[in-house]
Amino acid sequence: MLIDRSHRLWLVFTVVMGTVSTGLYLWYAQSWQGGPAGRTWPGMLFGIAGTLLMIFAGLLSARKKTIRLRVGSLAVWLKGHIWLGLLSMPLIFFHSAFRWGGLVEQILMGVFLIVILSGIVGVILQNILPRLMKTQLDSEVIPDQMDHLCREMQREADNILLASCGQESVELALARKSGPASHADPTAWLLGVYLSTIRPFLGPEVVSGSELASNRQSELYFERVLNSVPDELHSAVKQVEVICSVRRRLQLQARMYGLLHGWLKVHIPLSVVLLVFALLHVVTALYY
Numbered sequence: 001m002l003i004d005r006s007h008r009l010w011l012v013f014t015v016v017m018g019t020v021s022t023g024l025y026l027w028y029a030q031s032w033q034g035g036p037a038g039r040t041w042p043g044m045l046f047g048i049a050g051t052l053l054m055i056f057a058g059l060l061s062a063r064k065k066t067i068r069l070r071v072g073s074l075a076v077w078l079k080g081h082i083w084l085g086l087l088s089m090p091l092i093f094f095h096s097a098f099r100w101g102g103l104v105e106q107i108l109m110g111v112f113l114i115v116i117l118s119g120i121v122g123v124i125l126q127n128i129l130p131r132l133m134k135t136q137l138d139s140e141v142i143p144d145q146m147d148h149l150c151r152e153m154q155r156e157a158d159n160i161l162l163a164s165c166g167q168e169s170v171e172l173a174l175a176r177k178s179g180p181a182s183h184a185d186p187t188a189w190l191l192g193v194y195l196s197t198i199r200p201f202l203g204p205e206v207v208s209g210s211e212l213a214s215n216r217q218s219e220l221y222f223e224r225v226l227n228s229v230p231d232e233l234h235s236a237v238k239q240v241e242v243i244c245s246v247r248r249r250l251q252l253q254a255r256m257y258g259l260l261h262g263w264l265k266v267h268i269p270l271s272v273v274l275l276v277f278a279l280l281h282v283v284t285a286l287y288y
Contacts, residue, residue, distance in 0.1 A: 001078045003127055010083040018090055025094040036097035043095050050091030057085035058275050089116050108277040115274050118267040129260045137249055143257055147204035154202045157240050161194055164236035186229045202247050212244050
């Protein structure tokens with residue numbers, strides 16, 4: 001979610017409540033006999049407030065998935081999830097008096113910090129990557145269509161080489177198992193290079209360490225290819241080079257898309273774990 005002017009009231013509310021809570025904690029820490037602790041009633045109030053904010057933040061998933069739940073717009077819930085979730089952090093620290101406690105509390109605090117940090121990272125990525133994608137990519141492709149587009153690019157490049165090199169040369173190149181042919185036969189060599197390096201790069205699977213993944217290295221690679229084949233094949237090579245540049249943009253989009261949504265694979269499962277351990281902490285605190 002983009003942090004824009006519509007977040008101003010939420011920001012002010014979070015800062016004001018965080019400042020008030022900090023002031024109350026400092027007064028409580030200095031004046032309470034025996035010092036601050038989670039079992040004192042001020043410590044419990046901090047814990048209850050922090051837990052309620054965590055539960056509210058966790059209800060965002062239910063708000064998204066439950067059609068009948070229409071209390072407030074989704075945008076309001078998202079803003080509340082961000083800012084109230086962030087506000088829960090100092091309240092939980094004030095509840096624990098900055099102590100880690102026993103094993104359950106240590107696990108709870110560790111998961112809590114990871115959830116908060118992953119959420120902060122997610123917000124940062126959501127505010128940076130979409131703008132970066134607009135500047136780096138001419139157009140965006142629906143992720144589910146990427147594999148299909150890659151196969152289409154492979155077929156287009158296949159047809160270009162087939163038309164330029166001829167059916168017989170292509171069949172010989174496909175039958176050859178020892179890699180690219182020697183430079184003595186430029187057509188066979190080009191087809192060997194295409195089948196061993198270029199065609200795999202155009203496919204849906206990412207080829208690790210491919211020279212074609214870098215703009216500069218790809219430019220140098222195709223320059224070497226052009227210098228190794230006769231002029232009548234230059235047009236085909238340049239067309240394939242353009243297709244490779246499109247494949248690089250798709251790769252870039254896939255990486256950005258992975259970053260844009262990958263953090264949720266950490267944030268959401270650990271949020272569920274957090275709520276479970278928070279409940280366990282409440283039960284153990286009340287009965288033991």
